[in-house]
Amino acid sequence: MTEDSAKERILRAAEELFAESGFDATPTSRIAERADVPKGLVHYYFRRKSDLLAALVARLPDERIEPAMVVVPGDLAGTLRRLVSELDRRFTGSLGLSHLLWREADTHHVVRDALADRFQQLVRLVRSVIVAASTEHRLAEADLDHASGLLARAVSHRHATARHSGDERPAEFDGELTFVANALSAQTPKAAPPV
Numbered sequence: 001m002t003e004d005s006a007k008e009r010i011l012r013a014a015e016e017l018f019a020e021s022g023f024d025a026t027p028t029s030r031i032a033e034r035a036d037v038p039k040g041l042v043h044y045y046f047r048r049k050s051d052l053l054a055a056l057v058a059r060l061p062d063e064r065i066e067p068a069m070v071v072v073p074g075d076l077a078g079t080l081r082r083l084v085s086e087l088d089r090r091f092t093g094s095l096g097l098s099h100l101l102w103r104e105a106d107t108h109h110v111v112r113d114a115l116a117d118r119f120q121q122l123v124r125l126v127r128s129v130i131v132a133a134s135t136e137h138r139l140a141e142a143d144l145d146h147a148s149g150l151l152a153r154a155v156s157h158r159h160a161t162a163r164h165s166g167d168e169r170p171a172e173f174d175g176e177l178t179f180v181a182n183a184l185s186a187q188t189p190k191a192a193p194p195v
Helices: 003-021 028-035 039-045 049-058 076-105 109-133 141-164 174-185
Strands: none
Touching: 003 028, 003 039, 003 049, 003 076, 028 039, 049 076, 049 109, 076 109, 076 141, 076 174, 109 141, 141 174
């Protein structure tokens, strides 16, 4: 048994058992049993049981996206659709893990803090994408901040509640994306460069 495969089996077992019974009701001995490893190996890799939660948060799909992947200059609505589509694509493989982590965030600061950090990264991503796509309009900083926060919250909410819909993907919200894009596009046009 290689170290990587043992650690991976421990993480898979922890994810399954935490999802089935919850973090607090799952002893490390059950994790070791499910992973088919000695209990001491669980503690070797994860000193505290809460370290397993932190490791599971790290397994969530990476939400960092290069704006160039999704930005269509001058087409804010299309850009936002492409961004949300890419975030959804990454998210669909982790519905169970997401469900587990959102549930445990209520009682475990490790998860809550990690999810809060991920949310701030998402806000910054949305902001950078809006700025890159808004080539014809000068956006007020406050509007940019509000729109970025609003869209990040909407995407986070969709992903947090997707497990309740029975669908593999979060519900579409094209109308909301179009509304935000139109509201931002109604800003003052950028001044033409001096001749």
